[in-house]
Amino acid sequence: MPEEVKLYESPALRAVTGPTIRPGGLTLTERALAYCSLPTEAAVLDVGCGNGATVAHLRHEHGLKAFGLDASGRLLGTGRNATDGLPLIRGRAEALPFADSCLAAIFCECVLSLVSAPQAALGEWRRALAPRGYLVVSDLYARNGGREVRPESGALMSCLAGVTGSRRLYERMRTAGFEVLLFEDHTPLLRRLAAQLVWAHGSMAAFWKAVGGGCGDGCLDQGGRSGYYLMVARRGADDHG
Template sequence: MTGTPLWEKPILRDAAGETLRPGGFTLTDRAVSLTGLSAEARVLDVGCGLGATVSYLRTRHGFKACGMDYSPRQLSEAPAGLPLTRADGAYLPFADSSFEAVFCECVLSLIPDQERTISEFKRVLTKNGKLIISDLYRRGSGQIQCLDNSCASSPLYLGRIEQLLKQYGMHITAIEDYSRLLVELAAKLVFAGEKNPAAGQSCCERPGYMLMIAEF
């Protein structure tokens, strides 16, 4: 399966479950508790993958959640009946001020044009809308040791993301580190036979894993 992105490999689904990310819904639930979103809030999951978070936000939290993803393969494997759309995160097919919250979980690091993507997040958010980002990030400037074709190959530069959020009139209300969840997933991948997972080797920089919440 050379060249196949990690998020489309069965080994990741076996290790991480349907969310395909460290910690499953741990950071999703944490974000919901921090943002205080109202019942039936309109929520968008950018990079929804198999639709797990969209389904969870609808059934567990009662939100009017929908999702979009660029991968036709992943969308084809999502449960039938979910409101999912194929689209590019940098060109969201939604009207201005459509959502009270945007979730972007382990996806922003994979999008080449992060500036345009963040501008799109702001456009589709209502006033005081919440942006929830969970992703891998660089701890320093060293070489990243990771699995190719995964979000670990291009972890976020937090300073750059903070700059872009400020540029588009958003301010950060919370940043929390959950790198232990990344280490746990990396261990599962190693046990399952995957080489060079995101935790890396001791000679190279290991990316961290964080939750960030910003408000418009």
């Protein structure tokens, strides 16, 4: 079995994205913050925080009591080295070490499609959110409504792993007891990242080779079908079914 390649841990990707390992950097974080108007000192969690770039931004630029959680010891280590004292926790998105109803918002940036049990994770995030608390998700999606693709272990593990269509995303949110307030397409941010990767490496094929994965030129945009979205949802009433 070939070793699993985690695109988000690759220095070749981070050399292009910088500390935020996603299309658009902090653009959609800022857009969501403007939409949600969280009070200063509100407790928020960045699930799948990577090296904690969003956590540092939320704390230092927005005065929020932000925490980060991620499964990757490697990325958390990079974050801890870069910024002393950031509250970064090693853990799984599916089991948050937070009490019920204690968070004003959860951010989840370029992570949901990587989570192996997304419905269970959404239920867990709902548990930790305060009533009417916000869930901010940005991620890849299939713009043609295509079916979810989950590669076998050993395949390239990137944001492409569990990409699904918007209808399925809405269904998942409703089933988990969230009300979707906002869904915006931000595919140009994904295209810009792809262009930056090609600029840095000569072609997408050369980039995937540098990363050690097995994708070719069509992998990131899948013939133009992959898109990028921002969703803001809110924890709904307690009687969801």
